[in-house]
Amino acid sequence: MxxxxxxxxxxxxxxxxxxxxxxxxxxxxxxxxxxxxxxxxxxxxxxxxxxxxxxxxxxxxxxxxxxxxxxxxxxxxxxxxxxxxxxxxxxxxxxxxxxxxxxxxxxxxxxxxxxxxxxxxxxxxxxxxxxxxxxxxxxxxxxxxxxxxxxxxxxxxxxxxxxxxxxxxxxxxxxxxxxxxxxxxxxxxxxxALLPEPSRPVRPSTAGQQPATVVPGSLKLLYTVEFAFVFSTIISFPYLVALVEQKLPGVSGTVTGLLFALPHLCYLAAAGRVHARFLERPRTGLAIGFAFVALGLAAHGPASSLLTFTLARLLLGIGLTLGLVCLSVLAAEACRGRAPGRMFGSLEFVSKGGAVAAGVVAALVNSAFGPTAPVLAGTATALVAAALVLLSRRSN
CATH class of the missing domain: 1.20.1250.20 (MFS general substrate transporter like domains)
Known part of the structure; x- marks a missing residue:
């Protein structure tokens, strides 16, 4: 040589x-x-x-x-x-x-x-x-x-x-x-303890070439939509059992548990396919996800039978799946060129803040207006977040 x-x-x-x-x-x-x-x-x-x-x-x-x-x-x-x-x-x-x-x-x-x-x-x-x-x-x-x-x-x-x-x-x-x-x-x-200390693979490069410019995703957008998504989905959890008992009197505890679990089962069934479909367009998927969350939560109010309540939970499950998967893609984009521990620590802080805020607001509106109120508050939040994500797509 x-x-x-x-x-x-x-x-x-x-x-x-x-x-x-x-x-x-x-x-x-x-x-x-x-x-x-x-x-x-x-x-x-x-x-x-x-x-x-x-x-x-x-x-x-x-x-x-x-x-x-x-x-x-x-x-x-x-x-x-x-x-x-x-x-x-x-x-x-x-x-x-x-x-x-x-x-x-x-x-x-x-x-x-x-x-x-x-x-x-x-x-x-x-x-x-x-x-x-x-x-x-x-x-x-x-x-x-x-x-x-x-x-x-x-x-x-x-x-x-x-x-x-x-x-x-x-x-x-x-x-x-x-x-x-x-x-x-x-x-x-x-x-x-048996796994290695993580480090990213080093890609081949040649002398004289400039390293590729890393353009990380927006942390501001990621943190905002993470808070909104956690808030809008978690707010329905604390009083869901009370809402089911109000809408479906006499329903068994097993059925109530299945209704609670249904959105999460949707994620387990479809997350892989959703990731492949929206990997290149996560903001589109997230906006659609927020729209389905809003639709699913709004459908909880008029639901008066096991069938209609199941459909409402399925709609929420579609939104949950789209939102969580696309948030993962946005998090991976935002992590480029940043210290991952610090970023994911801050993201966890924002996420937990959304969960705590959801619990507090759910308790307040449930006390004032009944068990339908938390899902309506989640609906409004999801609609605003969907509009925000769409606006961020147009600005890029």
Whole structure:
């Protein structure tokens, strides 16, 4: 090889990204670690009487305690992940859940249990930590597909966890199930310890070529639509059971549970195909998603039969799927050229803020106007957000 040729040649390290099996292992870890976090809060009204709150009056407040402290802690943990390593901080999140679940399971008073929930939120944050880990190893379509898979893992856990907790309740009280569930994030940490510290593959380049300009997506738009999407979808959750009982008197608890789970089942069934369809046009997909969310929520009001209520939940499920997938694509675009831990920590803060705001507004409007009011508030928010996304498309 000539000297000139040698000067033009740049050594290319072997790719250092994550393969498909590793991404699936990470999704499995997030799924099992989410079981207690998502499956046990619906049973707070059964847990609290044994801790001195006879009427379970603190259930509503304690339900959002982990969410609040997860959002507050996420930016800090994200910055530390960028500085000290994403794998290390992801392991910290899993072990933090283990410790908090053990404390919750052994708590014998309401203050001790509250401390456990605070620690669960602050020491956990596995979703932001997982996304930061993935974003340090993947980019573009590979990252957005992995983020879509993580959302699928969360949806599957949200559907399956309450069913498992309810099935175990005759033998182990929901309170003591925290001790059993503590094993799951511990197992996840053990599996994650076998995975590599993430780093993106280095692409071939030649001397004299200018590096490609990285144009990251808009953080302002991402944070705005993330807040609006979480708010508009979560606001219907707290009082959905009351709305179903009002609209469909005498319906069984099993049917109510299936209606609650239906939008998440839609995501599990269609997320992969939606990702392929809207990968190149996420803003279009997001605007359509907001429109379906608005349509689905609005349809909850006049629904007066099991069929019409099911159709309303399916419409919401279509919007949920389109929105979550396209938000994953926008997040992957925004992550280009940015520190992933910090960005996903901030995104988690915004997301949790939307969830807390949804819970507060739902409680206020439900108290003032009844269980139909939260879905109407979500409808209005989704329509405004859809218009905002359409305007952002025209400006680019």
């Amino acid at each position: 000539s000297t000139a040729a040698a000067e033009r040649t740049v050594t290319v390290p072997a790719p250092a990204g994550l393969d498909r099996r590793q991404v699936h292992a990470i999704a499995a870890c997030y799924f099992v670690a989410s079981f207690a976090a998502l499956g046990l809060p619906p049973f707070l009204t059964q847990i609290l009487p044994g801790l001195g709150d006879a009427d379970g009056s603190w259930a509503g407040v304690l339900y959002i305690v982990p969410t609040v402290f997860s959002g507050l802690g996420a930016p800090l943990w994200g910055r530390l992940a960028d500085r000290f390593g994403r794998k290390r901080l992801l392991l910290r999140a899993q072990l933090g859940l283990t410790v908090s679940f053990l404390i919750a399971g052994w708590a014998d008073s309401l203050p001790a249990f509250t401390v456990a929930l605070v620690l669960q939120g602050f020491l956990g944050g596995t979703f932001a930590a997982t996304n930061g880990y993935l974003a340090a190893a993947l980019e573009g379509p590979g990252l957005s597909k992995a983020l879509t898979l993580m959302q699928g893992s969360a949806r599957a856990s949200l559907v399956a966890a309450p069913i498992l907790v309810g099935a175990l309740s005759p033998w182990i009280s929901p309170h003591r199930q925290y001790l059993v569930m503590a094993v799951l994030p511990l197992l996840a940490a053990g599996l994650l």
